[in-house]
Amino acid sequence: xxxxxxxxxxxxxxxxxxxxxxxxxxxxxxxxxxxxxxxxxxxxxxxxxxxxxxxxxxxxxxxxxxxxxxxxxxxxxxxxxxxxxxxxxxxxxxxxxxxxxxxxxxxxxxxxxxxxxxxxxxxxxxxxxxxxxxxxxxxxxxxxxxxxxxxxxxxxxxxxxxxxxxxxxxxxxxxxxxxxxxxxxxxxxxxxxxxxxxxxxx
Amino acid sequence: xxxxxxxxxxxxxxxxxxxxxxxxxxxxxxxxxxxxxxxxxxxxxxxxxxxxxxxxxxxxxxxxxxxxxxxxxxxxxxxxx
Ligand SMILES: [Zn+2]
Numbered sequence: 001x002x003x004x005x006x007x008x009x010x011x012x013x014x015x016x017x018x019x020x021x022x023x024x025x026x027x028x029x030x031x032x033x034x035x036x037x038x039x040x041x042x043x044x045x046x047x048x049x050x051x052x053x054x055x056x057x058x059x060x061x062x063x064x065x066x067x068x069x070x071x072x073x074x075x076x077x078x079x080x081x082x083x084x085x086x087x088x089x090x091x092x093x094x095x096x097x098x099x100x101x102x103x104x105x106x107x108x109x110x111x112x113x114x115x116x117x118x119x120x121x122x123x124x125x126x127x128x129x130x131x132x133x134x135x136x137x138x139x140x141x142x143x144x145x146x147x148x149x150x151x152x153x154x155x156x157x158x159x160x161x162x163x164x165x166x167x168x169x170x171x172x173x174x175x176x177x178x179x180x181x182x183x184x185x186x187x188x189x190x191x192x193x194x195x196x197x198x199x200x201x202x
Numbered sequence: 203x204x205x206x207x208x209x210x211x212x213x214x215x216x217x218x219x220x221x222x223x224x225x226x227x228x229x230x231x232x233x234x235x236x237x238x239x240x241x242x243x244x245x246x247x248x249x250x251x252x253x254x255x256x257x258x259x260x261x262x263x264x265x266x267x268x269x270x271x272x273x274x275x276x277x278x279x280x281x282x283x
Contacts, residue, residue, distance in 0.1 A: 036277045037270040070235035077274060078235045081267045089263070114207075129210065132217075152209045157227065157263060172226040179220040186217065197218035200211050 008072040012063060026059075026076060027052055033077045034084055041088060051084040058083065089156035098163040101153045102146060128191060135185035144178035147171060219260050230257040230264050238271050242279070 003011075003025070011022035030052045038048070059076055066075055113122050113129070136145060143164065150160045161171040183193055205213070225233070237254040240247055247255065258265045 033274050033278065037274040039273075065232065067232070069233075070239045074235040074239055074271075074275065078231060078238070078267070078271050081270050081274075082231055085263070085267055085270065128214075132214070148213070149205075152205060152213055169226050169228055176220070176224055176226075179217050180222070182217045183220045193218040193220070196214055200215050200218075 003072070005066075005068050005072045009063060009066065012060065023056065026073075027056060029073055030055060030076060030080050033073070034080045037077070037081050038084060043084075043088070047087075048084070051087060052080060054087075055080040055083045086156075086158060090158065093156055093159045096155070096159075098146070098150060098155070098160070101150050101155055128186075128196070131186065131189045131191065132182065135182050139181045139185050140178050144174055144181075147175050148178050151175060216260055219256070221256060224260075225253045225257045227257075227261060227264055230254055230261065231267075234258075234264070234268055234271065238268065238275055242272065242275050 003022070008022060008026070011018040012026075013019075014022075031048060034048050034052060034055075055076070058079055062079075066072065113125050115122070117125070136148075140148070147160055147164065150163075151157065157168050157171055161168050164171065166174070186196065187193065233251060233254045237247060237251045240251065258268050
């Protein structure tokens, strides 16, 4: 198991025996690593083997994207983990509709003020949340609101993208733009980003 | 049901941590293996890797994947001595 990065790349790009040997070695190593990575999740061998198979196809497809800035096997493992956790999330959420998630999501600031905290702190928190609510209502598009709320409700990004007929990169841009609008809005209203973060429980 | 206190707090945190320019999940994946190796070796991270660190602070899915990678590298290192 002492292949260096160049050797992996050369052999995987070859035809014939060298490639078969490299693929077999990579499959074994990924299976071992993925089993380790997912030891906290309940998955069986068939799941792991399918995920490794998908990963191998992806890797062969993207060999040109490997920049050699880490060990090849670490890079391959990071892809295997994305594939496997993506599959697990999809399985958990496949029967959940976006409408179902959003139907239960609203934004009612009064109910989330800590009644135990001093009156001054409660008033400040209420004012902050009121501003945030106004910004969500008036500064965000429906699509941005939908994506942001669904994400807060824990829906996986791939699932939200699928429901919106989009893809994960475009979804990221959508929610990033939404966050930027909210941040600018809060700053305009006198709330500095660092101060907002500083008041939150760790 | 509305957003819970925890969800509101995570929205505020996300907004507060938002930067003008951020990596998306695909860009994060391309760099996370290097980031994990350097973190594990206790080495400093370059500017491009600081963007990875920032993405991990706001993206729960990439963070979950990074933590799994980190645990794996640690375990492999231990097994291989
Ligand atoms: Zn991400």
